[in-house]
Amino acid sequence: MRTDGRQPNELRPLTITPNVNKYAEGSVYIEVGDTKVLCTASVEERVPHFMKGQGKGWVTAEYSMLPRATHTRNQREAAKGKLGGRTMEIQRLIGRALRSVIDLQALGERTITVDCDVIQADGGTRTTSITGSFVALAIAMNKLSTQNKLTKFPITDYLASVSVGVVGDRALLDLNYEEDSKAKVDMNVVMTGAGQFVELQGTGEERPFSREELDQLLVLGSEGIEKMIAMQKEILGPIVLKIGSGQAGTQV
Amino acid sequence: MRTDGRQPNELRPLTITPNVNKYAEGSVYIEVGDTKVLCTASVEERVPHFMKGQGKGWVTAEYSMLPRATHTRNQREAAKGKLGGRTMEIQRLIGRALRSVIDLQALGERTITVDCDVIQADGGTRTTSITGSFVALAIAMNKLSTQNKLTKFPITDYLASVSVGVVGDRALLDLNYEEDSKAKVDMNVVMTGAGQFVELQGTGEERPFSREELDQLLVLGSEGIEKMIAMQKEILGPIVLKIGSGQAGTQV
Amino acid sequence: MRTDGRQPNELRPLTITPNVNKYAEGSVYIEVGDTKVLCTASVEERVPHFMKGQGKGWVTAEYSMLPRATHTRNQREAAKGKLGGRTMEIQRLIGRALRSVIDLQALGERTITVDCDVIQADGGTRTTSITGSFVALAIAMNKLSTQNKLTKFPITDYLASVSVGVVGDRALLDLNYEEDSKAKVDMNVVMTGAGQFVELQGTGEERPFSREELDQLLVLGSEGIEKMIAMQKEILGPIVLKIGSGQAGTQV
Amino acid sequence: MRTDGRQPNELRPLTITPNVNKYAEGSVYIEVGDTKVLCTASVEERVPHFMKGQGKGWVTAEYSMLPRATHTRNQREAAKGKLGGRTMEIQRLIGRALRSVIDLQALGERTITVDCDVIQADGGTRTTSITGSFVALAIAMNKLSTQNKLTKFPITDYLASVSVGVVGDRALLDLNYEEDSKAKVDMNVVMTGAGQFVELQGTGEERPFSREELDQLLVLGSEGIEKMIAMQKEILGPIVLKIGSGQAGTQV
Amino acid sequence: MRTDGRQPNELRPLTITPNVNKYAEGSVYIEVGDTKVLCTASVEERVPHFMKGQGKGWVTAEYSMLPRATHTRNQREAAKGKLGGRTMEIQRLIGRALRSVIDLQALGERTITVDCDVIQADGGTRTTSITGSFVALAIAMNKLSTQNKLTKFPITDYLASVSVGVVGDRALLDLNYEEDSKAKVDMNVVMTGAGQFVELQGTGEERPFSREELDQLLVLGSEGIEKMIAMQKEILGPIVLKIGSGQAGTQV
Amino acid sequence: MRTDGRQPNELRPLTITPNVNKYAEGSVYIEVGDTKVLCTASVEERVPHFMKGQGKGWVTAEYSMLPRATHTRNQREAAKGKLGGRTMEIQRLIGRALRSVIDLQALGERTITVDCDVIQADGGTRTTSITGSFVALAIAMNKLSTQNKLTKFPITDYLASVSVGVVGDRALLDLNYEEDSKAKVDMNVVMTGAGQFVELQGTGEERPFSREELDQLLVLGSEGIEKMIAMQKEILGPIVLKIGSGQAGTQV
DSSP, X not given: OOTTSOOTTOOOOEEEEEOOOSSSSEEEEEEETTEEEEEEEEEESSOOGGGTTSSOOEEEEEEEEOTTSSSSOOXXXXXXXXXXXXXXXXXXXXXXXXXXXXXXXXXXXXXEEEEEEEXXXXXXHHHHHHHHHHHHHHHHHHHHHHTTOOSXXXXXXXXXXXXXXXXXXXXXXXXXXXXXXXXXXXEEEEEETTSOEEEEEEEESSSOBOHHHHHHHHHHHXXXXXXXXXXXXXXXXGGGGTTTTOOOOOOO | OOTTSOOTTOOOOEEEEEOOXXXXXXEEEEEETTEEEEEEEEEESSOOGGGTTSSOOEEEEEEEEOTTSSSSOOOOHHHHTSOOHHHHHHHHHHHHHHHTTBOHHHHOSOEEEEEEEEEEOSSOHHHHHHHHHHHHHHHHHHHHHHTTOOSSOOBOSOEXXXXXXXXXXXXXXXXXXXXXXXXXXEEEEEEETTSOEEEEEXXXXXXXXXXXXXXXXXXXXXXXHHHXXXXXXXXXXXXXXXXXXXXXXXXX | OOTTSOOTTXXXXXXXXXXXXXXXXXXXXXXXXXXXXXXXXXXXXSOXXXXXXXXXXXXXXXXXXXXXXXXXXXXXXXXXXXXXXXXXXXXXXXXXXXHTTBOHHHHOSOEEEEEEEEEEOSSOXXXXXXXXXXXXXXXXXXXXXXXXXXXSOOBOSOEEEEEXXXXXXXXXXXXOHHHHHHOSEEEEEEEETTSOEEEEEEEESSSOBOHHHHHHHHHHHHHHHHHHHHHHXXXXXXXXXXXXXXXXXXXX | OOTTSOOTTXXXXXXXXXXXOSSSSEEEEEEETTEEEEEEEXXXXXXXXXXXXXXXXXXXXXXXXXXXXXXXXXXXXXXXXXXXXXXXXXXXXXXXXXXXXBOHHXXXXXXXXXXXXXXXXXXXXXXXHHHHHHHHHHHHHHHHHHTTOOSSOOBOSOEEEEEEEEETTEEEESOOXXXXXXXXXXXXXXXXXXXXXXEEEEEESSSOBOHHXXXXXXXXXXXXXXXXXXXXXXXXXXXXXXXXXXXXXXXX | OOTTSOOTTOXXXXXXXXXXXXXSSEEEEEEETTEEEEEEEEEESSOOGGXXXXXXXXXXXXXXXXXXXXXXXXXXXXXXXXXXXXHHHHHHHHHHHHHTTBOHHHHOSOEEEEXXXXXXXXXXXXXXXXXXXXXXXXXXXXXXXXXXOOSSOOBOSOXXXXXXXXXXXXXXXXXXXXXXXXXXXXXXXXXXXXXXXXXXXEEESSSOBOHHHHHHHHHXXXXXXXXXXXXHHHHHGGGGGTTTTOOOOXXX | OOTTSOOTTOOOOEEEEEOXXXXXXXXXXXXXXXXXXXXXXXXXXXXXXXXXXXXXXEEEEEEEEOTTSSSSOOOOHHHHTSOOHHHHHHHHHHHHXXXXXXXXXXXXXXXXXXXXXXXXXXXXXXXXXXXXXHHHHHHHHHHHHHTTOOSSOOBOSOEEEEEEEEETTEEEESOOHHHHHHOSEEEEEEXXXXXXXXXXXXXXXXXXXXXXXXXXXXXXXXXXXXXXXXXXXXXXXXXXXXXXTOOOOOOO
16 A cells, blocks of 8 residues: 555546636646646747748747745746756656647647646646646637637647656556655656557666566556546547547537 | 726725645735735745844745736746846835834744745736735744744734725726726835835826825725735634734744 | 934935036936936937837836945946846836836837946935936937927926935935935835826835824925926026927927 | 668667876767767766765766757857756756666765767767766776775666667667658667666657557667677776676776 | 047046045046046955965956947946956956056955946057056055055056057057057057066957067057056055055055 | 977977868867867858848857866856856957958858867967867868859968967977966967967966067967968868969869
């Protein structure tokens, strides 16, 4: 039994509250156990310099933790005057993952910026950000489609993410902070609704890991993500009909 | 009648939810109409360089808006690599105001950092931050006092803040964003429970203002702040007995 | 009697020397007691990005202290790589105050940048900067008008500023550094020639202040500013005929 | 056949030239095809702040590309004033990988900084940096051990890295720039001499990837790394006896 | 004849006004034609990190131009967030030159920071800064010596600087801005009272220069500096007895 | 005899290896004793903002030392977030020197950026960078001319540089690090093939220097540069026919 009473292959309680921000085109508040992230998707009718004139859109992400999201207060990156390596690594990961299920041609010359602001952190903030961002992005895309601004719905599949790891000698799903800080091996898995891999980042924090351990972790991760995507579908309701349909966004 | 149906001397609905963060020593989520701010008070057992060796503590504040707290997305200051003038001005104001009701000697060699993160902005974010911060600070002080870490309760009076302004030709209390953006005169008032001024910042945005207008605005502000402090007392419950008592923090 | 022998409602000796810089369109060297500030107004025939295409001009200000303007040497902000909060707050204040007496439409698509460089500081550097900047600005506007570049003189009224404060229990006008550092209440007042308020920034540095104290301070401030504006008129000579006249700038 | 005539499971020509810098405690110049990296290991007799007083050492890495290492010139990060996200991500990866085969206790209170400067880039600069860094680190450790500064040789196993990817529909080993830029799936593999994983970073650049593809890529990567480690052993000569021996560093 | 009527070997009018700042240990306002620089020397009773524990002092310089010191307004380096290359080059030069006539041992563990702020620029700002700085430094040293803080007077010789250059085909002394901007060769010369070189920086701006031209320029420079040092002696009055005397600073 | 056995007027062994980078339009690896610098010349078909619309090109240089180019490791300027004064001073010198032998009109609207990366430093890195940069620049210009992109060959003369100095009491040519660190006088000389001066920077590091010493150093420098230019001609082979010819770049 884990310290919070879960089975090795059990997710923490997952809640996704949509439309929490009155200005953003898409927004959710996602809670995975005590990890809480606000995700907003903002649509701008222009593309970054390097994408100009290609008739395609762009999806990017920014990630930040509030200073007291953690046990002790962290100095703000705005006060330090620069983004840390961890932040950059995470926001590059989120953006890359989201783009893997977006048809940038279908999006048209627009930029979607997804902001993931961690209100409280208890392990898995980057994976939770990805799972929440996908829903915020889908809501924003639905808004564009109901405004008849799209000729094709640009989301091609579902996307969710979870962490897995080896703690002691056991492979565990969805590590909380306490488990994460003692993990010998730590892996973040990002997968699609079709059950394929989008990103796989495994690290032997304390020792290298074997092929057998890798296989175990991948099975746990796949099962967790499947459950998360089921929850996303519930929240998205009729938008589900549009995802992967390749249809112009008729109102649902 | 105002666009949202309020009387000139009417506050927007005010909600203060205490203890919203599981790590911070004090925290509240404050909503004034559609303006929503998360305030956390973090205690650290050290003082900044310039306060060392004086046997006194320090209270400081930081302020930030989430990128999509507003109608259109703002670039993060962390991404720009520096704090803007508006942010610096606001966080200096919040810190100065809080220190005016704190006995730094009684606090002891500790630093309290109050973080005000604006989740959604609809006018009055700096005044809302002050009103919320006071409650977060009081909760944190109560925590220290129940841990017998204080010999005297360091909060000497209540503190709240509200904006007032001249819109068209009428003096109004607690401007929302729409009113604020058309205001000819704009004033932020910070007052204590004893009804005295802590800060007064009035600006003739579009035209100078007369002594008569100033007098009208000060009356409106005083009345609004009185109501806000009544709400603070309700939320604080038994902590009210400690504020201004000069007593060592016995448990309440 | 004050430490320098002044009455409570007495200004320090005020000198304004115009045209001290051979390149700037307008310039003055202003001395208020031992506080000495060089103010230059520079005209550029373009507006900042956010003002483009509106047929209006812009007035902005920058403020800086030389490293040894004060008792001990301060590190340069250029060497630190960023402007401090105090500097930003002050330069925002100066620019806002100047814009309150400028008709930006009449200015045309031009930017006036007023630079206030404090050569020596003995209290009141921000208020002295405003009083001096107004004269430098008026000289620069006169230069434009004598070059027939304006169809209407853009300055609508006079503008000056002074500090007031409560030291011990007495309300005093125009605090020097020594008085300022022991002041319990500190207020900066910016007013027009018509005797109206442009900015009012009062702070209870050591304790809150009452309505009675506020009233006393406002009276002291108004009287001081009236005297300062009389001095500005003397320096400006025939330019006085243009200010507030709404006339095209015929040569004076 | 690949554009440079290689088999799918064939590495590019690999050359490691040791001791190319007269000052560094360890150094190599590594060439993998046209990718050329200078790796130096610098020993300092102190540890970073967060490691102080633990009796342990630290190994960290920095990575940089010369401006004209690539087809078109890149602006220097020193001129931009900040490190990019890609650089931070890579140097965090190299440092983490090296630490996985170092016994920090055995290293003692020292910091080893490995600098990887890419002289010319043709794909695989991060994996080449890891493979080269390991040799530079081993040379530096040998130097410490021959100076009798160690009581136990701190390197516990070999470490090398290679990229693999899916180009068209084929899984390929050790992608050059041209292949990398058209890869649908891209994976960096870091492994030990014992054949275990240290890092696994797989990305579906253009499309998600299946479990079957993952398995194929892992086999290719393992084989490539085995050959690289054989080359490392050749270069290291008698130092091979020390690695993983747990022996005090007697002179070899 | 030159555009301002001077002979080729004629300096511009030179004025040095001592003690212009009430806080600085040493200060002068130096005017060379229309080039005007405020030099202050600040004494601090500590040395920079790299000089600690050597029983020696340090002399350093900072240089800055006010934004409207020149024909068109320059952006402040504090606003840009970094010092430009020209500024760094100049302040390194001033500091190096001053140190050449200072006995750092005799100075004791103190730092002298000389600030050169260019109030108005008309060519030769760096050479004027050196000539003025020397006097400010000597006044500060005299202050220390009259306070009996020195056992030996630390200034070993006089120091002044002037620019020379080839304009058209003529070698000229002390170029103003107009001459400087058309100069084909430009040279800054720094010399001691003993007529020896401290710094020589010659640049063929538009074309290389011959040995004959170099010789001509060196003669012009030596003569100009001799006159400047005569003026420094006049200003310094009785302090002249201390310079180069090696005597403990008895009061003069 | 010098510590490395050279005569006072003897250069260290000089090797220039051309075309060491497969992407750059021009490149050399230059070794002067143990000082080793990689110089690449990159051609871009655009000019910086301040040169636009003049029908002329621009040549600029950047300089950097690898962190372990020296006895002890230096922190990267990219990690510090800004360029140091020494780096700026050196890259300004290299760019200015190269431009003195380039006809910017003949270059056309192009920018040549020469990057000098110091792989190993043993004194004279700035002079070695100039000598190497000239050859890289000539190779790049030859490439443009063989592509028929030029109507006139833009290089007007040869350019090389060497350091000279007074060590003990002797004037020495081409100081290595050990000599440089004890030099009383240090001078960098940049000259053309015609034997004229382009830059002369002499500093009395430990004491001022006399006219006699200056004359001695200039003779040593001229002789050294003559030998370096002979070596440049050898490396450049048939390109020699183009330099200073004013001819359109026919293929050689």
